[in-house]
Amino acid sequence: MTMTLPALTSLLTAATALTLVANRARKWLSTLDVIAPAPTSAATPMPKATTIPAASPRRRKANLPDTTCEGCGTPIPGNETLCPLCARKQAAAKGAGWTTLWHWLFTIAVLTVLYGGAYLLTP
Numbered sequence: 001m002t003m004t005l006p007a008l009t010s011l012l013t014a015a016t017a018l019t020l021v022a023n024r025a026r027k028w029l030s031t032l033d034v035i036a037p038a039p040t041s042a043a044t045p046m047p048k049a050t051t052i053p054a055a056s057p058r059r060r061k062a063n064l065p066d067t068t069c070e071g072c073g074t075p076i077p078g079n080e081t082l083c084p085l086c087a088r089k090q091a092a093a094k095g096a097g098w099t100t101l102w103h104w105l106f107t108i109a110v111l112t113v114l115y116g117g118a119y120l121l122t123p
């Protein structure tokens with residue numbers, strides 16, 4: 001049996017797809033365990049109720065949103081003016097999309113020259 005490159009490629013693709021399906025099925029099964037836990041016997045002792053200590057007033061006050069974002073109106077802490085999402089949008093470079101476009105066009109041009117030249121030079 002000879003192993004050609006297309007056969008090897010399709011084999012690797014099939015193995016990758018099977019791995020993805022298996023991972024997804026395992027995640028799905030783990031969620032089923034959370035929803036429907038295994039039945040427990042009557043002899044199992046119930047856990048004691050625990051009291052959750054109240055958060056300190058200083059920490060609770062720091063977590064309260066008391067102002068809104070200037071960009072989108074999301075409630076945020078008072079010592080900030082922008083939410084993290086709007087701050088990241090503002091910090092992004094203005095011409096980032098064009099830079100990516102030029103990189104893609106340059107890559108396509110280089111690959112066209114390489115593969116086209118190789119195709120033309122092949123006897």
Ligand SMILES: [Zn+2]
Pocket residue numbers: 069070071072073074082083084085086087
């Ligand atoms: Zn915002």
